[in-house]
Amino acid sequence: MHEFSLCQGLVESxxxxxxxxxxxxxxxxxxxxxxxxxRQVVPDYMQWAYAVLVKDTAAAGSELLVRTTPVRxxxxxxxxxxxxxxxxxxxxxxxxxxxxxxxGLELYLENLEIEVEDEKGN
Amino acid sequence: xxxxxxxxxDLMGANEEWAQKTRVLLQEKxxxxxxxxxxxxxxxxxxxxxxxxxxxxxxxxxxxEGDVETTKDAERLLPLNIPVSQLLTGGACHxxxxxxxxxxxxxxxxxxxxxIVENVGNLVCPAEFDIGEKAKIAxxxxxxxxxxxxxxxxxxxxxxxxxITKKDLLPYLPFRLDAxxxxxxxxxxxxxxxxxxxxxxxxxxxxxxxxxxxxx
Numbered sequence: 034m035h036e037f038s039l040c041q042g043l044v045e046s047x048x049x050x051x052x053x054x055x056x057x058x059x060x061x062x063x064x065x066x067x068x069x070x071x072r073q074v075v076p077d078y079m080q081w082a083y084a085v086l087v088k089d090t091a092a093a094g095s096e097l098l099v100r101t102t103p104v105r106x107x108x109x110x111x112x113x114x115x116x117x118x119x120x121x122x123x124x125x126x127x128x129x130x131x132x133x134x135x136x137g138l139e140l141y142l143e144n145l146e147i148e149v150e151d152e153k154g155n
Numbered sequence: 156x157x158x159x160x161x162x163x164x165d166l167m168g169a170n171e172e173w174a175q176k177t178r179v180l181l182q183e184k185x186x187x188x189x190x191x192x193x194x195x196x197x198x199x200x201x202x203x204x205x206x207x208x209x210x211x212x213x214x215x216x217x218x219x220e221g222d223v224e225t226t227k228d229a230e231r232l233l234p235l236n237i238p239v240s241q242l243l244t245g246g247a248c249h250x251x252x253x254x255x256x257x258x259x260x261x262x263x264x265x266x267x268x269x270x271i272v273e274n275v276g277n278l279v280c281p282a283e284f285d286i287g288e289k290a291k292i293a294x295x296x297x298x299x300x301x302x303x304x305x306x307x308x309x310x311x312x313x314x315x316x317x318x319i320t321k322k323d324l325l326p327y328l329p330f331r332l333d334a335x336x337x338x339x340x341x342x343x344x345x346x347x348x349x350x351x352x353x354x355x356x357x358x359x360x361x362x363x364x365x366x367x368x369x370x371x
Binding site: 035039043066072122131142148 | 305
């Protein structure tokens with residue numbers, strides 16, 4: 034249950050990013066985070082923590098969208114690159130143990146979807 | 156009107172900043188820090204108690220004990236006569252870099268070679284949080300089941316070494332050591348594995364020898 038602690042940092046980051054936007058947005062509609070499959074972060078728990086933490090902030094009412102990325106690796110020995118099962122960390126072609134993880138450890142705020150006033154004031 | 160703003164901001168950003176400060180501090184003081192991660196009751200504190208005599212001297216040690224509640228572990232280590240601090244998370248399931256950084260500032264780092272952090276007993280969350288350590292060490296006991304490396308791949312993937320404790324209990328358990336070693340190898344075939352018993356002392360030499368080498 035480290036999602037709550039992660040989400041605290043996330044909400045702080047979102048509020049900071051929002052405060053920098055010019056002109057100030059009317060409201061935040063959604064924030065999207067990217068979570069790698071190798072990270073032990075549960076999207077549902079993140080979303081639950083998010084809903085609690087954004088209450089009474091400038092991000093209130095916004096939705097947390099989660100994009101998960103599969104584990105991808107490449108083999109420096111035979112050049113293989115592809116998706117990796119979570120239970121076996123070796124090259125499926127040449128069995129090399131020296132594979133490098135390319136994707137699957139992501140954990141970042143990707144974008145914000147905001148509502149702004151257009152030229153007509155709508 | 157709807158508008159999308161690209162951000163790309165690391166969610167571990169704040170923790171990472173503290174971890175980086177710790178790395179700089181430890182490099183300056185020429186001190187190594189390792190992070191012991193294992194389940195509650197895996198034998199992390201017993202491992203510390205028994206490793207101490209094999210490491211010091213020549214290594215000058217200190218321990219940071221991470222727990223949810225109580226100072227029991229720090230009290231247990233008092234007879235070792237080394238600096239020990241108890242870090243209480245008050246509920247949090249892992250240690251974060253900021254807490255560890257401040258705990259380090261309270262230690263006599265100029266006179267220390269190795270700081271061992273005993274993280275909160277948990278195979279999940281502590282693996283996520285970089286505390287600025289040089290190595291994460293996964294600690295697993297034979298009473299926990301042979302498939303743990305497969306179930307908690309992040310920890311075992313990130314570990315620089317794996318310690319399997321309570322070897323003395325093997326004759327009494329249906330635990331297949333070879334299956335356990337195979338599971339660890341599937342996730343991380345490069346980390347050395349030490350199978351030992353803190354109770355009988357068997358296997359402790361190899362572990363302490365590796366740690367000494369690592370600490371230099």
